[in-house]
Amino acid sequence: MELSREEEKALKGEYGEALATAYRILVAIGEATGAQRLIKVEWAHISGVNYNTIGDAGLKFLEDFSKGMEGRKVIIKTTINPMGYDPQKLNNLGQDFTEKQSKIIEAYERLGIKGPYTCIPYEAFELPKAGTQVSFAESNAAVFVNSMLGLITNKESSLSALASAITGKAPDSGLRNTEMRNPKVIVNVRKKLRNELDFAILGYFAGKIDEPSIGIELNENMIIDKTHAKALSASLGLSGSAGLFKIGKFEKWKEKIEFTEKDAEMIKDEISNADKGDVIVFGSPQLGLKELERLVQLMKMRKFRKRCIIFCERGIFNRAKKLGIAEKLESANAEIYCDSCSCLTPYLSKENFDSVITNSVKAAYYLRNWNKLNVSLKSMEEIVEEECE
Amino acid sequence: MNCKSIIKGFAKGIVLKTERPINLLMLNDNGILNDAAHILNGKSVANRVLVFPYAVGSSVGAYRLYNLRVNKNAPNAIICLKPDLITVSGCAIANIPLVVCSLEDFKMIKDGIEISVDADKGEILF
Known part of the structure; x- marks a missing residue:
C-alpha cells in the first residue's frame, strides 16, 4: 500500500x-x-x-x-x-x-x-x-x-x-471499488413478502451468502418501502458480511438462489422459540417517525395489554411529541426509550422477563443469545392485533 | 503450508475450527461463544488457534477480540479464509497473529490438532 x-x-x-x-x-x-x-x-x-x-x-x-x-x-x-x-x-x-x-x-x-x-x-x-x-x-x-x-x-x-x-x-x-458493488449472486424471491418481518427474514437468508454484494429479485408488483429496507438491512448485516443489496432484475449472474416459503419458515424456527411473551419490544433498528405513526394507526385507539418498550432516536421522539404521537403511544402503555436500543440492552434482563415479542430479527437474535430470553417473532400488525385491547 | 500474513506474530495451539462464520460480539469475556444456532455455541476460543471463514454481524466484534486479549482469553492465533474488517482491526489492536489461507488448505486443517502459525513468515506448520 x-x-x-x-x-x-x-x-x-x-x-x-x-x-x-x-x-x-x-x-x-x-x-x-x-x-x-x-x-x-x-x-x-x-x-x-x-x-x-x-x-x-x-x-x-x-x-x-x-x-x-x-x-x-x-x-x-x-x-x-x-x-x-x-x-x-x-x-x-x-x-x-x-x-x-x-x-x-x-x-x-x-x-x-x-x-x-x-x-x-x-x-x-x-x-x-x-x-x-x-x-x-x-x-x-x-x-x-x-x-x-x-x-x-x-x-x-x-x-x-x-x-x-x-x-x-x-x-x-x-x-469502494465499483466492480465489487455489482452483485454476482442473486436471490430470487419466490414467496410473498407481506410485511417488515418477511423482509427481515429475507435479509437474514441473503446474509448467509458469502458475497460483498447481493442481488434481490422481487416478484412482480412487490415494492420495498423504507421500513422494509430498514428491516432487510438490519438482518442482512446481522447474519452476513455483505454490505450491500441491490433490488432489481439482473441480466448477468454467477448463481441464482431461490428464497421460498420453506426457507422463511426454517429461519423463523431458528430464531423464534416462543409463541408468547411478557414484554413487547420495537427496535432494533430504532424506530423512525413513519414506524411510530404506523403503530398508532394500527392500534386504533386501543391499549397494550402488557409492557411495550419502543426504542427511538431522540430527535424523532421530540418530533413525535410535538405531533402528539408520543403521547398517544405512552397513554396506551408504551414506554419510549431514546439514546439506546434493544441490542445488548440491560433494560431487558432475565430477572425481569422470561420472553419477548418483537418484529425485529436483529432484536430477537441478541435478546435470545445475549439476554438469554425466549423470543416470539411476529410482525408489527400481528403484535398489535394480539396484544392490544 | 503457505498463507498470507495479515497481523504478524508467532503462536502455537490446538485448533478450534468451524466452517461457519462467527458474530464475534457473541464471545463473552471468557472467550465462550453464545450463539444458540452456532456449532461452536458454548465452546471457548481462549488460547486456541481459531480457524473460521470470516466474521459476520456486529461491527463491535473488533472490540470483543481486544477484550479477550485484556482478559487473557484471546485465541493464540486466527486463521481465516477472507480478511474481513472486523477481524483484521480487532487482531491489529489485540496483537493476535492473523493469517488468511486458501480454501484447499482450510479444508486440510482439522479441529483438535496442534499447529503453529508463523505470521511473520506466512506459514502454518503442522
Whole structure:
C-alpha cells in the first residue's frame, strides 16, 4: 500500500501514539484487502458505545486513545451509535453500569464526538449526495446507506470507523471499488413478502451468502418501502458480511438462489422459540417517525395489554411529541426509550422477563443469545392485533 | 503450508475450527461463544488457534477480540479464509497473529490438532 509522507509519519508515531494506532488499523485493513491507498471519507458513523458491548477493556482503550490524542479531535462529521441506556430512564440499572457508560461517553466527547446516540443516522441527519464516500460501522446503517442512498462505505468495524473519524480516511478497497458493488449472486424471491418481518427474514437468508454484494429479485408488483429496507438491512448485516443489496432484475449472474416459503419458515424456527411473551419490544433498528405513526394507526385507539418498550432516536421522539404521537403511544402503555436500543440492552434482563415479542430479527437474535430470553417473532400488525385491547 | 500474513506474530495451539462464520460480539469475556444456532455455541476460543471463514454481524466484534486479549482469553492465533474488517482491526489492536489461507488448505486443517502459525513468515506448520 502506498502512503503519503504525512501518512507514513503519522503511522510511525510522529504525531503521537493515538494517531499511529488509527493509521495502524487503516493500514492493516488496507494491506489485508488489497487497497492501493487511503482515500478521503466525509462522514464516519461509530459503533462500540454501549458498555455491554465493549466492556472494561473497550472503555480503557477509549480512555487511553482519547487522552493520547492530546486535545485533537475528529476531523470529519462523526455520528455515534446508541449507548446502553436512556439517561432519562434510569430504572434500576445500577451505578456500576451507568458510571462506566458515562466514562465511555466522556471519552468520545474528548474526541469531539457527541450524541444523539442512534443506529439510524440515515433518518436522524441530513444526508450527503449519492456517491459520497463515508465510513459506517453499525451494520444496519452501512447496508442501508450503501443500498438505499448510494453512499459508499464498507461494512466497517467499530475500530475502522473510529480511525476514519480521526484521520478522515479509509482504505480504498472492498465496496469502494465499483466492480465489487455489482452483485454476482442473486436471490430470487419466490414467496410473498407481506410485511417488515418477511423482509427481515429475507435479509437474514441473503446474509448467509458469502458475497460483498447481493442481488434481490422481487416478484412482480412487490415494492420495498423504507421500513422494509430498514428491516432487510438490519438482518442482512446481522447474519452476513455483505454490505450491500441491490433490488432489481439482473441480466448477468454467477448463481441464482431461490428464497421460498420453506426457507422463511426454517429461519423463523431458528430464531423464534416462543409463541408468547411478557414484554413487547420495537427496535432494533430504532424506530423512525413513519414506524411510530404506523403503530398508532394500527392500534386504533386501543391499549397494550402488557409492557411495550419502543426504542427511538431522540430527535424523532421530540418530533413525535410535538405531533402528539408520543403521547398517544405512552397513554396506551408504551414506554419510549431514546439514546439506546434493544441490542445488548440491560433494560431487558432475565430477572425481569422470561420472553419477548418483537418484529425485529436483529432484536430477537441478541435478546435470545445475549439476554438469554425466549423470543416470539411476529410482525408489527400481528403484535398489535394480539396484544392490544 | 503457505498463507498470507495479515497481523504478524508467532503462536502455537490446538485448533478450534468451524466452517461457519462467527458474530464475534457473541464471545463473552471468557472467550465462550453464545450463539444458540452456532456449532461452536458454548465452546471457548481462549488460547486456541481459531480457524473460521470470516466474521459476520456486529461491527463491535473488533472490540470483543481486544477484550479477550485484556482478559487473557484471546485465541493464540486466527486463521481465516477472507480478511474481513472486523477481524483484521480487532487482531491489529489485540496483537493476535492473523493469517488468511486458501480454501484447499482450510479444508486440510482439522479441529483438535496442534499447529503453529508463523505470521511473520506466512506459514502454518503442522
